[in-house]
Amino acid sequence: MNNRTDVFDKLATYLYKLNDIKHVTSNRMIVSKNNHALQTLLIILDGKGNMVVGGKTLAFHRRQAFVLPSELSVQIRLDEKSLIDCFIVQFHVFNINDKKERESIKPVFLNWPVEIEISNVSLIINMVKEMKHKLGKSSFNEMKANILFQEMLVTLFVNDSSGKKESTSDRIALTKDYIEQNYSTVLSRKSLAEIAGMNIDYYSRLFKQQVGKTPVEYLTEVRIRHAKNTLITSNETSRSIAQKVGFKDEFYFSRKFKAETGFSPSVYVKKTKESNKVVSLKHLLTGHFIALNVDPFAAIINDVYPVTKKLQHTIDLEESNLDTLMRTKPDLIITREERDCDDAEEQKILSQIAPTISLPFYGDWKSHFKKIASVLERENEADLWLEQYEIKAQKIERKLEGKVGMDSIIIVGVGKGKLCVYGQRNIGTVIYDDLLLRAPKAIEEIPHYQEVSIDDLHRINADRMIITTYKHNGTKVMNQMIQQEIHRLFQNVKWNELKAVRNNQVYPLYGNQHLYTCYTSFSHNLLLDKVNQLILS
Numbered sequence: 001m002n003n004r005t006d007v008f009d010k011l012a013t014y015l016y017k018l019n020d021i022k023h024v025t026s027n028r029m030i031v032s033k034n035n036h037a038l039q040t041l042l043i044i045l046d047g048k049g050n051m052v053v054g055g056k057t058l059a060f061h062r063r064q065a066f067v068l069p070s071e072l073s074v075q076i077r078l079d080e081k082s083l084i085d086c087f088i089v090q091f092h093v094f095n096i097n098d099k100k101e102r103e104s105i106k107p108v109f110l111n112w113p114v115e116i117e118i119s120n121v122s123l124i125i126n127m128v129k130e131m132k133h134k135l136g137k138s139s140f141n142e143m144k145a146n147i148l149f150q151e152m153l154v155t156l157f158v159n160d161s162s163g164k165k166e167s168t169s170d171r172i173a174l175t176k177d178y179i180e181q182n183y184s185t186v187l188s189r190k191s192l193a194e195i196a197g198m199n200i201d202y203y204s205r206l207f208k209q210q211v212g213k214t215p216v217e218y219l220t221e222v223r224i225r226h227a228k229n230t231l232i233t234s235n236e237t238s239r240s241i242a243q244k245v246g247f248k249d250e251f252y253f254s255r256k257f258k259a260e261t262g263f264s265p266s267v268y269v270k271k272t273k274e275s276n277k278v279v280s281l282k283h284l285l286t287g288h289f290i291a292l293n294v295d296p297f298a299a300i301i302n303d304v305y306p307v308t309k310k311l312q313h314t315i316d317l318e319e320s321n322l323d324t325l326m327r328t329k330p331d332l333i334i335t336r337e338e339r340d341c342d343d344a345e346e347q348k349i350l351s352q353i354a355p356t357i358s359l360p361f362y363g364d365w366k367s368h369f370k371k372i373a374s375v376l377e378r379e380n381e382a383d384l385w386l387e388q389y390e391i392k393a394q395k396i397e398r399k400l401e402g403k404v405g406m407d408s409i410i411i412v413g414v415g416k417g418k419l420c421v422y423g424q425r426n427i428g429t430v431i432y433d434d435l436l437l438r439a440p441k442a443i444e445e446i447p448h449y450q451e452v453s454i455d456d457l458h459r460i461n462a463d464r465m466i467i468t469t470y471k472h473n474g475t476k477v478m479n480q481m482i483q484q485e486i487h488r489l490f491q492n493v494k495w496n497e498l499k500a501v502r503n504n505q506v507y508p509l510y511g512n513q514h515l516y517t518c519y520t521s522f523s524h525n526l527l528l529d530k531v532n533q534l535i536l537s
Contacts, residue, residue: 016091127148408464414489
């Protein structure tokens with residue numbers, strides 16, 4: 001290859017298939033002998049040393065990636081007292097040959113190492129973590145992981161081949177991201193300046209000019225922010241939390257915490273939990289408040305989740321308007337992470353308004369419910385509610401067993417010109433997990449939902465079908481569109497040939513927007529009764 005641009009242009013012509021991801025942290029030499037069919041992408045997050053690839057020696061440092069040949073052994077020799085932290089991503093490479101109308105796909109074996117400088121470590125780390133999370137979960141998650149892998153390669157190739165020099169602002173932003181990702185580890189001005197590639201004093205002055213705080217002050221702020229969340233949502237000791245967020249001991253942590261908030265950790269927890277100014281930023285979290293007979297101080301109120309319209313004493317946040325949220329002056333904000341999205345910036349903004357608890361996207365509804373109950377000091381009420389829910393679910397499950405038997409059932413969502421099937425989460429957690437109704441094989445591989453056609457429904461071939469809403473925005477116009485879509489479906493010959501439709505085993509659940517499909521305790525309790533009514537009537 002003549003130059004790096006040619007190398008990346010060539011790499012862009014291939015197809016890539018993700019195979020495996022390993023996260024390795026070690027203070028010893030790593031020797032890797034690659035599988036003949038697999039290429040390796042080595043993403044170095046931290047560490048310095050030399051890499052010997054087929055007799056060729058390459059120096060490496062943090063914020064670098066290497067595409068390594070498949071047939072050559074790789075030896076990594078670390079500098080003295082250095083620790084390597086890296087991702088080892090293995091993948092297949094294919095080339096499409098479409099000459100003379102005879103298209104074929106052949107494996108490619110790269111025979112040269114490619115060195116890549118990473119300009120946005122935080123972005124790459126988040127992409128790799130998301131891919132690692134999806135690998136091995138289901139065929140559709142594997143597909144999503146592979147799509148994300150292609151996107152990551154494009155990001156790496158384009159950023160490096162552009163030859164664009166990072167500005168000082170970019171370097172400061174990079175170290176801010178690094179602090180957000182690694183706040184619990186030992187960090188110093190020196191190590192952060194090294195990441196930025198600057199002199200320590202120059203880096204510190206520039207950081208304060210751009211951020212308004214010194215690097216150490218910013219690090220303390222991030223640690224205190226995470227400590228607040230853990231203090232409020234757990235029963236861990238101050239010593240445990242101090243260590244978890246990166247402070248050397250509980251006494252130093254307490255001094256810093258009081259300097260930052262004006263309160264000791266214990267007083268802060270007591271004050272926050274006694275407050276009635278707790279805000280919910282998601283409908284599924286608001287549902288937990290309602291199940292606990294608590295009106296949130298402020299929440300989003302609309303017809304997407306109709307029950308919110310009954311909250312008489314709750315401030316309407318007008319679709320999560322930040323200005324409205326700031327005016328309410330809350331003592332605590334509860335939200336939930338977004339799927340497939342790095343929302344660290346939003347978290348920082350919210351945390352400047354009030355302490356913010358962000359519940360994990362992949363957490364189940366019962367763990368969310370218990371967390372909120374803990375914050376509201378209603379653990380006993382939550383335990384009783386869950387006990388009663390389990391008793392009700394078991395009673396209804398026994399009734400349905402005699403009626404439904406071994407029949408399979410799917411949940412079809414109808415939206416604006418689109419259909420979906422709901423999987424094991426959302427409404428599916430009640431239908432398949434709590435009521436133990438049988439899911440067709442195809443549904444077992446869908447964690448949330450998947451858009452489908454009528455032909456797909458024929459392939460699923462379920463005995464029974466619940467029809468509900470899909471991506472309803474709460475408007476009357478959407479109500480009309482969904483009604484029209486359902487009317488069109490029942491005029492469609494293919495629809496009427498579905499087994500569930502032929503046998504009159506279709507149950508309507510689409511008149512209440514997302515009242516029954518919201519992934520929350522309140523909706524699930526309503527859904528138990530509704531399914532009981534629909535199937536047994």
